[in-house]
Amino acid sequence: MRQHHSVFKRGKQTRLPKTEDEKASPLHVDNVRPMNVGLLRGRMSETTRARFDETWRRTFDVAKLRPSSSRRVSRLQAKHAEELELNGIAQRASGPGRSVNVPFTVVEEKEGALRQRFILWTHEANDAIEADGYEAQVPLKHVSTYLDAVHAECGSTRDLRCGFYGVEVPRGARDAFRFQDDAGDWWELTRLPMGHTCAPELMHTLTSTIAGHPDFVKTVHAVPAAVTVHTWVDNVRYAGSRKDVLEASRKVDELAARSKVTWKDADTRTASTRYEFIGVDWDHQSGKVGISARLSKKLARDLVEVRKGAMSASGLETLGGRLLHASAIVGVFVGEFYFALKFLRRLTNALNRGEKAVDQTVRLSGSVQRLLDGWVRAVLEKRRMPVTARVPSLTVFVDASLEGWGGVLVDVATNAIEVLGSRWSRKEKGLHINELEALAFELCVSAVPDKYAGGTVTAVVDNTTVQGVARKGACLRSQTLNDAVVNGLTRLRHMNISLSVRWVKSAGNPADLPSRVPLSAISDKNVADMALAVRQFLTGDMGLVV
Numbered sequence: 001m002r003q004h005h006s007v008f009k010r011g012k013q014t015r016l017p018k019t020e021d022e023k024a025s026p027l028h029v030d031n032v033r034p035m036n037v038g039l040l041r042g043r044m045s046e047t048t049r050a051r052f053d054e055t056w057r058r059t060f061d062v063a064k065l066r067p068s069s070s071r072r073v074s075r076l077q078a079k080h081a082e083e084l085e086l087n088g089i090a091q092r093a094s095g096p097g098r099s100v101n102v103p104f105t106v107v108e109e110k111e112g113a114l115r116q117r118f119i120l121w122t123h124e125a126n127d128a129i130e131a132d133g134y135e136a137q138v139p140l141k142h143v144s145t146y147l148d149a150v151h152a153e154c155g156s157t158r159d160l161r162c163g164f165y166g167v168e169v170p171r172g173a174r175d176a177f178r179f180q181d182d183a184g185d186w187w188e189l190t191r192l193p194m195g196h197t198c199a200p201e202l203m204h205t206l207t208s209t210i211a212g213h214p215d216f217v218k219t220v221h222a223v224p225a226a227v228t229v230h231t232w233v234d235n236v237r238y239a240g241s242r243k244d245v246l247e248a249s250r251k252v253d254e255l256a257a258r259s260k261v262t263w264k265d266a267d268t269r270t271a272s273t274r275y276e277f278i279g280v281d282w283d284h285q286s287g288k289v290g291i292s293a294r295l296s297k298k299l300a301r302d303l304v305e306v307r308k309g310a311m312s313a314s315g316l317e318t319l320g321g322r323l324l325h326a327s328a329i330v331g332v333f334v335g336e337f338y339f340a341l342k343f344l345r346r347l348t349n350a351l352n353r354g355e356k357a358v359d360q361t362v363r364l365s366g367s368v369q370r371l372l373d374g375w376v377r378a379v380l381e382k383r384r385m386p387v388t389a390r391v392p393s394l395t396v397f398v399d400a401s402l403e404g405w406g407g408v409l410v411d412v413a414t415n416a417i418e419v420l421g422s423r424w425s426r427k428e429k430g431l432h433i434n435e436l437e438a439l440a441f442e443l444c445v446s447a448v449p450d451k452y453a454g455g456t457v458t459a460v461v462d463n464t465t466v467q468g469v470a471r472k473g474a475c476l477r478s479q480t481l482n483d484a485v486v487n488g489l490t491r492l493r494h495m496n497i498s499l500s501v502r503w504v505k506s507a508g509n510p511a512d513l514p515s516r517v518p519l520s521a522i523s524d525k526n527v528a529d530m531a532l533a534v535r536q537f538l539t540g541d542m543g544l545v546v
Contacts, residue, residue, distance in 0.1 A: 097178030163234030393455030406514030421514030
């Protein structure tokens with residue numbers, strides 16, 4: 001099985017059930033109606049529909065699959081297969097189908113209780129689809145990009161009930177979704193399974209269409225521009241004025257009824273100023289965000305395990321994902337815990353290489369234990385953070401050469417330009433160019449005048465490594481690079497400045513010249529050329545990549 005362990009992506013811990021779990025914990029199933037995919041497809045924009053049709057074809061066009069002679073031992077209990085049948089998710093089959101699929105359940109915690117989630121790993125189909133060049137397009141952004149919505153008057157959320165089971169598998173494709181239970185009986189799924197490589201994209205696209213997300217639907221079906229809509233696989237959140245949010249919620253519920261979509265009962269049905277969404281506790285009245293109660297409880301339990309000095313490999317992987325997510329919510333800089341993050345990264349690499357098993361116990365050294373303890377406490381103690389409503393105030397172009405560093409500061413309101421730069425010392429000249437670019441970033445953002453405190457700085461770089469590190473807040477490959485970027489981020493944090501980072505082609509970076517020549521050698525014409533490059537960047541005439 002291809003491994004995809006990553007501390008940067010995983011936030012929920014699941015594991016294979018033990019014997020006592022299989023007896024005590026229920027299977028998570030529900031007899032939801034199959035949604036009207038045709039109706040929803042008709043509301044999609046032309047671009048979205050073309051992509052959806054291609055992904056649907058990859059998922060259910062099974063003519064290329066050929067029956068395999070290999071068989072894998074099933075872990076699925078016969079009683080669970082019968083539960084799937086009872087809820088309309090599976091039906092009995094005569095024998096093997098077009099491909100080998102592996103059914104199993106994983107244990108997860110929900111509302112303080114354990115439950116089992118059914119997975120059908122369609123590994124042969126997945127391998128064929130990925131070999132054909134498929135890459136999922138599920139535009140889930142970093143959690144920090146969602147936080148500004150807390151300044152809206154209120155919000156409203158929706159969550160699909162057993163969302164994947166709301167998508168019906170076409171009858172002609174069901175023999176590609178067959179599996180065997182531990183009694184030897186054969187079954188085939190009638191609904192979309194978790195475990196298929198295309199399933200998350202199909203689900204996210206359908207949810208975004210139901211929600212009226214303007215990036216996915218025709219203009220006539222989109223929510224009003226005054227409403228912010230966010231979708232996260234099978235979750236929806238609206239934010240805006242109470243009147244607009246209530247109207248958007250009314251329309252999405254009407255569409256859900258017509259397209260036979262089933263919502264969870266516990267959703268925020270009316271406009272609310274306090275609720276939880278994607279692990280965030282949103283408080284629209286105070287303009288503050290915090291980590292959700294559920295995430296806080298999980299981190300508190302993780303802290304207990306850390307203090308014991310040992311955790312399972314999967315537990316540490318999950319802890320890393322939770323810490324990164326929570327840190328982004330409450331503004332904890334992960335670069336301050338560089339060695340803890342490096343330890344977690346090495347652990348996930350070992351999992352991917354098969355050098356460690358997910359259930360293997362990992363002993364924590366004293367230093368790693370202290371760092372993880374401090375990181376969890378930093379997140380839990382901060383808990384809530386105000387999200388400052390901001391307007392753009394300063395654009396900072398950054399560049400480095402082997403000779404020196406350069407910067408161009410541009411006041412957004414006045415277009416006034418200040419040119420910065422200096423030569424590297426002999427010791428600095430021995431550093432890697434990426435480390436020099438990071439030092440240039442630190443020097444440039446550290447030069448931001450105090451009058452921009454509380455505003456927004458857009459750092460523009462032509463080095464993708466620095467761009468990535470500045471966005472993540474840490475670098476695991478070079479402590480010099482990590483420390484330089486973290487120092488710059490810390491300076492901005494102390495000034496209550498919000499940072500965004502963009503990339504520009506080297507040829508269009510106005511900071512290139514002051515990184516190569518002394519400031520005394522820069523002429524008025526050079527400054528005029530820099531101003532032109534700045535204007536081209538701001539008006540989008542340089543083919544820049546965001």
